[in-house]
Amino acid sequence: MAVPPELAAAELTINLAELVENWRMIARQVAPAECGATIKANGYGCGATEVAQALWTAGCRTFFVALPVEGKQVRDALPEAVIYVLDGLFAGQSDFYIAHGLRPSLVCPEDLHEWADAAGGRHKAAVHIDTGINRLGFDHAQAEALSADADLMRRAGLCLLMSHLASGDDETSPSNANQRDRFAGLRTLFPDLPASLANAPGTFLGPQFSHDLVRPGVALYGGNPLTGKPNPMRSVISLNAPVLQVRDVAAGDGVGYGATWRADRPSRVAIVGVGYADGLLRAMSWPAQQDGPAKVCIAGQMAPIVGRVSMDMITIDVTDLNPEQVRRGTAVELLGKNIGVDDWARWAGTLSYEILTSLGRRYAKVYSS
Numbered sequence: 001m002a003v004p005p006e007l008a009a010a011e012l013t014i015n016l017a018e019l020v021e022n023w024r025m026i027a028r029q030v031a032p033a034e035c036g037a038t039i040k041a042n043g044y045g046c047g048a049t050e051v052a053q054a055l056w057t058a059g060c061r062t063f064f065v066a067l068p069v070e071g072k073q074v075r076d077a078l079p080e081a082v083i084y085v086l087d088g089l090f091a092g093q094s095d096f097y098i099a100h101g102l103r104p105s106l107v108c109p110e111d112l113h114e115w116a117d118a119a120g121g122r123h124k125a126a127v128h129i130d131t132g133i134n135r136l137g138f139d140h141a142q143a144e145a146l147s148a149d150a151d152l153m154r155r156a157g158l159c160l161l162m163s164h165l166a167s168g169d170d171e172t173s174p175s176n177a178n179q180r181d182r183f184a185g186l187r188t189l190f191p192d193l194p195a196s197l198a199n200a201p202g203t204f205l206g207p208q209f210s211h212d213l214v215r216p217g218v219a220l221y222g223g224n225p226l227t228g229k230p231n232p233m234r235s236v237i238s239l240n241a242p243v244l245q246v247r248d249v250a251a252g253d254g255v256g257y258g259a260t261w262r263a264d265r266p267s268r269v270a271i272v273g274v275g276y277a278d279g280l281l282r283a284m285s286w287p288a289q290q291d292g293p294a295k296v297c298i299a300g301q302m303a304p305i306v307g308r309v310s311m312d313m314i315t316i317d318v319t320d321l322n323p324e325q326v327r328r329g330t331a332v333e334l335l336g337k338n339i340g341v342d343d344w345a346r347w348a349g350t351l352s353y354e355i356l357t358s359l360g361r362r363y364a365k366v367y368s369s
Ligand SMILES: *Cc1c(COP(=O)(O)O)cnc(C)c1O
Pocket: 038, 040, 086, 163, 164, 198, 199, 200, 201, 215, 216, 217, 218, 219
């Protein structure tokens, strides 16, 4: 259901032009490897259909989702795209994948046999081999056995060798070189298969990580792929909401549930109708988890969120702002030029991934390009 902006607490703007620029930046960085796009979890909260269409128009041809239902959504938007389902072949669901032209990323011998029997060499799939994250994927012995069975590979329509990095965002982690070397070893077992290792962070680790195809996700949406370094990506989303009320708070009075913040001077507090039900996580409550307090931007000035984040509201200390500039109806930037998803992530003690995928369903969503 589309939410009209004047009836919603906030307007979430997704700038598809900036998203496309982020994709192009990574595409240039990994060329001549192909740059795909990971658009699982509803395009990291930005809208899988809109994101898929914008990237397709920009030249992206290969898309990765987590679930078969997500794959169908992308297929409905893009009849010709290549779509991989990262969570594997769901038991008994080969027909669904085949009907919608979805390629499973086969994660275990059971997946592979079930798919080979259903596909009979007429439909394609990737094979995912674990190189150290110990999540989904064939182990090394299973991969070796598979590589010796040419008929099984043919019946499964294998067309891509895939693995996933555990610590790509940390260029100092020795596990990157370990996984790179194990993946190089696997490529010699499957010399005919194109290969894909890098997520968004992995595309910043250098050409040895790009192989034939990369699968960036978070960076497309403006999240920083490099922990602890400046963010090379453009900001894609902004979130703006009006002030609902401004109230005076006497020195010594508490604000919000549990009165976790008390005014140490006569104060003014602005209330905005966005809360944890909208993805402004309760962990951002005063004094926040890291680098707090969490802040918003009003008329070009930063102001702290004080007290607890409620389900539908936050309270902001605007005592230091010009009262003329903070009134009922004044626009408040929650995310945008001055505040990014990685700022929210630090304040909440989490990652931009969780911030993006928690973005609320009550916002009026606007796409700009
Ligand atoms: C989520 C995911 C990606 C994309 O990861 P980002 O860190 O968001 O770039 C790539 N590959 C696999 C297997 C994934 O699960």
